[in-house]
Amino acid sequence: MVTAGQAYVAEVFEKVKRANPHEVEFLQAVEEVFDSLAPVFDAYPNYIAENLLERLVEPERIISFRVPWLDDKGQVQVNRGYRVQYSSAIGPYKGGLRFHPSVTQSIIKFLGFEQIFKNSLTGLPIGGGKGGSNFDPKGKSDAEIMRFCQSFMTELQKHIGPSLDVPAGDIGVGGREIGYLFGQYKRLNGYENGVLTGKGLAYGGSLTRKEATGYGVVYFMEQMLEAKGDSLADKTAIVSGSGNVAIYAIEKLQEKGAKVVACSDSSGYIYHENGLDLAAIKQIKEVERGRIKAYLDHHPDAVFYPREEGRIWDLKADLAFPCATQNELEERDAKTLIQNGLIAIAEGANMPSTLEATKAFQKAGVLFGPAKAANAGGVAVSALEMSQNSMRLSWSFDEVDEKLYAIMKGIHQSASQAAEDFGHSGDLVVGANIAGFLKVAEAMSQQGLI
Numbered sequence: 014m015v016t017a018g019q020a021y022v023a024e025v026f027e028k029v030k031r032a033n034p035h036e037v038e039f040l041q042a043v044e045e046v047f048d049s050l051a052p053v054f055d056a057y058p059n060y061i062a063e064n065l066l067e068r069l070v071e072p073e074r075i076i077s078f079r080v081p082w083l084d085d086k087g088q089v090q091v092n093r094g095y096r097v098q099y100s101s102a103i104g105p106y107k108g109g110l111r112f113h114p115s116v117t118q119s120i121i122k123f124l125g126f127e128q129i130f131k132n133s134l135t136g137l138p139i140g141g142g143k144g145g146s147n148f149d150p151k152g153k154s155d156a157e158i159m160r161f162c163q164s165f166m167t168e169l170q171k172h173i174g175p176s177l178d179v180p181a182g183d184i185g186v187g188g189r190e191i192g193y194l195f196g197q198y199k200r201l202n203g204y205e206n207g208v209l210t211g212k213g214l215a216y217g218g219s220l221t222r223k224e225a226t227g228y229g230v231v232y233f234m235e236q237m238l239e240a241k242g243d244s245l246a247d248k249t250a251i252v253s254g255s256g257n258v259a260i261y262a263i264e265k266l267q268e269k270g271a272k273v274v275a276c277s278d279s280s281g282y283i284y285h286e287n288g289l290d291l292a293a294i295k296q297i298k299e300v301e302r303g304r305i306k307a308y309l310d311h312h313p314d315a316v317f318y319p320r321e322e323g324r325i326w327d328l329k330a331d332l333a334f335p336c337a338t339q340n341e342l343e344e345r346d347a348k349t350l351i352q353n354g355l356i357a358i359a360e361g362a363n364m365p366s367t368l369e370a371t372k373a374f375q376k377a378g379v380l381f382g383p384a385k386a387a388n389a390g391g392v393a394v395s396a397l398e399m400s401q402n403s404m405r406l407s408w409s410f411d412e413v414d415e416k417l418y419a420i421m422k423g424i425h426q427s428a429s430q431a432a433e434d435f436g437h438s439g440d441l442v443v444g445a446n447i448a449g450f451l452k453v454a455e456a457m458s459q460q461g462l463i
């Protein structure tokens with residue numbers, strides 16, 4: 014029998030598909046969330062009457078704009094910029110900016126949609142938003158990056174503010190880019206330190222923000238293992254990517270006594286049987302902005318597999334942390350990992366596992382920490398950066414780290430509890446979706462038809 018909740022969710026999903034036929038990534042993110050929500054609408058039929066889901070899935074506002082800039086040869090380049098202000102039900106729009114050639118409206122909408130639930134799960138008062146550009150930072154000089162950021166912010170500044178919309182970093186946007194973006198915002202509007210997060214420590218940034226997403230994903234994994242009487246010590250782990258999230262996930266894993274044997278970038282992966290040397294990776298990625306293959310110059314005993322010659326998920330490990338990008342882990346990868354004895358996976362990237370891969374892990378009993386729960390540490394500490402900016406003071410590294418730990422533990426608890434309450438005990442995908450949704454739904458319901 015089809016329940017009223019199931020019928021309502023299915024009907025709204027059909028409408029979303031019809032309205033956004035080419036937005037594949039967006040529809041994937043929506044399907045994953047919608048799959049979880051039917052029992053909520055059965056429990057709260059007033060949300061059906063208020064047509065809450067159809068309202069929530071439509072962004073409050075989509076801003077798309079031209080970003081013209083001059084390259085070092087003096088030639089005019091043009092990119093497309095976006096900011097999707099998805100939901101302000103529980104706070105100002107909050108979410109990162111992604112600079113990557115693959116960026117489309119579909120990508121930014123999927124990320125913004127996910128961000129609503131993730132931000133709600135942190136327990137902090139932040140709404141959901143996301144932005145970015147199809148600009149490719151690879152191979153650009155510092156001066157080109159600066160000119161691009163200045164042009165991007167010249168338009169974006171019309172739409173953001175400390176109580177309105179607070180962007181931060183994501184793929185291709187780190188400390189350097191946030192610095193240039195902040196400088197241009199300040200030039201046009203005066204000093205407003207709460208308008209961006211992920212800022213440098215010299216001008217209003219928070220200690221532990223750089224580390225927060227990577228540390229948080231490891232804290233989340235630790236919670237999943239502890240709930241089963243297990244721990245991180247002596248586990249073998251694979252971490253994909255070698256950017257901000259991957260680097261600090263590796264750092265925390267090593268601190269906790271796990272051995273990380275592999276990481277990657279878009280050109281391929283390195284395998285180092287004795288465990289990765291993180292100092293070498295930081296030197297290559299954070300200082301030289303180079304390719305991961307350069308790890309072999311530091312450690313000739315490691316092996317590099319070019320992208321065409323193998324997948325990082327072919328390696329044997331107890332724990333997997335996809336920390337690069339969406340849909341990087343497919344069903345075939347899940348099957349290999351399961352065959353090789355994987356115990357648990359925590360998603361550092363946004364939507365790194367395809368829907369089929371997620372189902373395969375869950376079916377096989379692998380502990381699964383979905384992105385919107387497991388990688389919420391970054392945005393959580395961004396919200397703490399906003400708090401410190403408002404108070405005009407700064408907390409110590411340990412103070413922020415302790416708050417981060419408590420938030421990640423709280424997210425694991427509320428996702429576990431919601432899963433149990435709605436009849437899906439142990440399913441953190443369903444639990445995270447429901448727990449994240451409930452607060453936003455309550456806020457929307459109380460605020461009337463807006």
Ligand code: NDP
Pocket residue numbers: 115182183184185186187226254255256257258259277278279280336337338339361362363388389391392
């Ligand atoms: P970075 O730009 O610092 O690093 C991205 C890493 O992923 C690089 O190693 C990059 O390799 C690799 N990568 C990116 N795109 C692709 C691709 N299409 N195929 C293969 N590899 C790819 O980004 P972050 O570490 O900040 O972000 C990584 C993931 O984590 C993203 O999904 C992001 O949305 C998510 N995330 C980030 C947060 C943050 O605070 N920064 C918070 C929560 C989630 P290459 O250099 O070769 O492109």
Ligand code: 2IT
Pocket residue numbers: 107108109110131179180181182183210363388389391392393395
């Ligand atoms: O996906 C994400 O949560 C981020 N890129 C971080 C967003 C933020 O506002 O810190």
